[in-house]
Amino acid sequence: xxRLLTVTGLTTEFxxxxxxxxxVKNVSYxxxxxxxxxxxxxxxxxKSVSQLSLMQLIPTPxxxxxxxxxxxxxxxxxxxxxxxxxxxxxxxxxxxxxxxEPMTSLNPxxxxxxxxxxxVLMHEKVTKKEAIERSADMLSQVGIPxxxxxxxxxxxxxxGGMRQRVMVGIAMICNPKMIIADEATTALDATxxxxxxxxxxxxxxxxxxxxxxxxxNLGIVARxxxxxxxxxxxxxxxxxxxxxxxxxxxxxxxxxxxxxxxKLGERLLPIKGMPPxxxxxxxxxxxxxxCQYRQKSCFEENVADLTYVDGGTHAxxxxxxxxxAGQ
Amino acid sequence: xxxxxxxxxxxxxxxxxxxxxxxxxxxxxxPGDPIEILVSQDIMQDAARDPEYYAxxxxxxxxxxxxxxxxxxxxxxxxxxDFGKSIIRKFDILGEMKSRIxxxxxxxxxxxxxxxxxxxLLGILSAIRRxxxxxxxxxxxxxxxxxxxxxxxxxxxIYFIGFKLKLLPLYGYTLPWKxxxxxxxxxxxxxFVMALGPISMTCRQARSSILEVLNQDHVRTAxxxxxxxxxxxxxxxxxxxxxxxxxxxxxxxxxxxxxxxxVETIFVIPGMGKMMVDGMLSQDYPVVQVVTLMLTFVVVLxxxxxxxxxxxxxxRIQYE
Numbered sequence: 001x002x003r004l005l006t007v008t009g010l011t012t013e014f015x016x017x018x019x020x021x022x023x024v025k026n027v028s029y030x031x032x033x034x035x036x037x038x039x040x041x042x043x044x045x046x047k048s049v050s051q052l053s054l055m056q057l058i059p060t061p062x063x064x065x066x067x068x069x070x071x072x073x074x075x076x077x078x079x080x081x082x083x084x085x086x087x088x089x090x091x092x093x094x095x096x097x098x099x100x101e102p103m104t105s106l107n108p109x110x111x112x113x114x115x116x117x118x119x120v121l122m123h124e125k126v127t128k129k130e131a132i133e134r135s136a137d138m139l140s141q142v143g144i145p146x147x148x149x150x151x152x153x154x155x156x157x158x159x160g161g162m163r164q165r166v167m168v169g170i171a172m173i174c175n176p177k178m179i180i181a182d183e184a185t186t187a188l189d190a191t192x193x194x195x196x197x198x199x200x201x202x203x204x205x206x207x208x209x210x211x212x213x214x215x216x217n218l219g220i221v222a223r224x225x226x227x228x229x230x231x232x233x234x235x236x237x238x239x240x241x242x243x244x245x246x247x248x249x250x251x252x253x254x255x256x257x258x259x260x261x262x263k264l265g266e267r268l269l270p271i272k273g274m275p276p277x278x279x280x281x282x283x284x285x286x287x288x289x290x291c292q293y294r295q296k297s298c299f300e301e302n303v304a305d306l307t308y309v310d311g312g313t314h315a316x317x318x319x320x321x322x323x324x325a326g327q
Numbered sequence: 328x329x330x331x332x333x334x335x336x337x338x339x340x341x342x343x344x345x346x347x348x349x350x351x352x353x354x355x356x357x358p359g360d361p362i363e364i365l366v367s368q369d370i371m372q373d374a375a376r377d378p379e380y381y382a383x384x385x386x387x388x389x390x391x392x393x394x395x396x397x398x399x400x401x402x403x404x405x406x407x408x409d410f411g412k413s414i415i416r417k418f419d420i421l422g423e424m425k426s427r428i429x430x431x432x433x434x435x436x437x438x439x440x441x442x443x444x445x446x447x448l449l450g451i452l453s454a455i456r457r458x459x460x461x462x463x464x465x466x467x468x469x470x471x472x473x474x475x476x477x478x479x480x481x482x483x484x485i486y487f488i489g490f491k492l493k494l495l496p497l498y499g500y501t502l503p504w505k506x507x508x509x510x511x512x513x514x515x516x517x518x519f520v521m522a523l524g525p526i527s528m529t530c531r532q533a534r535s536s537i538l539e540v541l542n543q544d545h546v547r548t549a550x551x552x553x554x555x556x557x558x559x560x561x562x563x564x565x566x567x568x569x570x571x572x573x574x575x576x577x578x579x580x581x582x583x584x585x586x587x588x589x590v591e592t593i594f595v596i597p598g599m600g601k602m603m604v605d606g607m608l609s610q611d612y613p614v615v616q617v618v619t620l621m622l623t624f625v626v627v628l629x630x631x632x633x634x635x636x637x638x639x640x641x642x643r644i645q646y647e
Contacts, residue, residue, distance in 0.1 A: 057550055059542070061458075083556050091553035099551075104544040109566050109641055118562070119552045154642045170552070 004210050005031040010068035012053045019279040023049040025234040034208040038221030041231035047214045051180045056082045093123040096171040100183035102163040106155040113151035116170055123174050142169040161192035178210040219261045230254045233275055233286035236306055240314035250316035252291045339627045346623045351398050354615055361414040361610045411613040420617050431598035435583050438518050442525035450533025472527025481520045481593045498595040517594045521586055525579040532575050537568040573636050580629035584622050
């Protein structure tokens, strides 16, 4: 599998009245062609912002990408101007996004046909008629019955699950190299959520599309992803394959997350405390205040860079665990 | 849809009747009456002081009857298409109106179109360049435009541009198909004065509602599709952001035609507004009644059109 995306040192900040919020701090990761990567963390940990930064969809001001590079198919996305021609060649054509809110993510005053076909017309040299045919075909591929008729509908005439299927269809219609699903199923009820995840899994498999699943639900990621990045307070604190992370979590936060996945007959163990404020945080480990394994040295040392253990695919940013592993 | 339009038209008739009753009554409640003014102008001063002559004139115009009877008489005459005559100046109201309504409509429609085009464009510009110099300048001008009184702006324009700099004619109006050049030169100041308020209000409304739509999720989706800025703004933001602007246009039409009274008086333009003001000053009952009726008609019709526009803009709106 070829390397599709390499992100290095991505740092995104928001200027607010109370100070500068470091939403994403020195984040580095990579994605291979056709790979499914889970990006897990709690609300406000920067997982969405890191993905929106790639697409340069951060509202500026107040947001600003202050450092880092994101090399996608050989070119650094962050070098492009926000709404430049190059960036619009990337958006939708090479990387597309599915957002969390199915009720508001579609334009309420435009038919499904227009919202789907405008994407094809933007990126490919096709006639309107061909674009509409492609839309109808895509719509039936995402499991919407009677697609040709549904094309004429407005979003308000569809249910939440149907709308999210339309979003998947829009994301896939130009056959992109990579899809970012930003909490794509969070707002749906459990049965619809399962259907949609299966659909997404099946469709990216069929077209060999890489998928970044952004979610706070470790259970979902464990089922579908090849690798997992765990984010906390703007940092990636652990990365590894699903097996590695599930069997042998190397960061206390990941361990806490695993305990939070509901299992039948077991009590949930919540992580105590609240995530730290992202304004003016000291360079120590961000999980320090909630960590049950913390040592005296943790209060003095800077947080470790994400470091691979034993030269493998499993990396952690926990000082204590790295010392234990002899790194 | 058709039943909705019919129902709205019935409401419109009701509103027109209510306004007529109100105007009819109010103008009669003012001290004095047109006969007094007519008599005071009379050359036959001796006859004028004769109370019998006065009473005869009053009954000649039917003003001696109780107000409800007067209204019914007038109303049925109107239904038959008899708009009556001016008491003071004796002209036939319908004939006089025919020549004047063209003047007011041509000025009003030009002002309305300009206020929409300029107001919306400035609103968009100011919204998408939020916080930049363009935005600040537009916002300041729009605030001045909303607050500055029309007559004051008109007087300043006449004094500086017309009188001091002698760039444009001070007053008067020529229909565009009579003499286009003169018409344009004479229109610039009145149209500017008429459109300034509506431009400013439309601009402010457009700016704020576009800013609101710009932050909506579906616009982020549009960006994520790789659409160009122009497509995002014109296809996705504008249609959803124009809803409140369209609502405002009903009021703007009322403002433009209501404002024609002031503007036509200041620039001495022979239109409906001037006719109404002249009628009011001389308490020329029939003139005031008919002119207000026509203006009410225009405003009510404009609001109906605005409501029908919603259905085109927002597919979720169904007319029942």
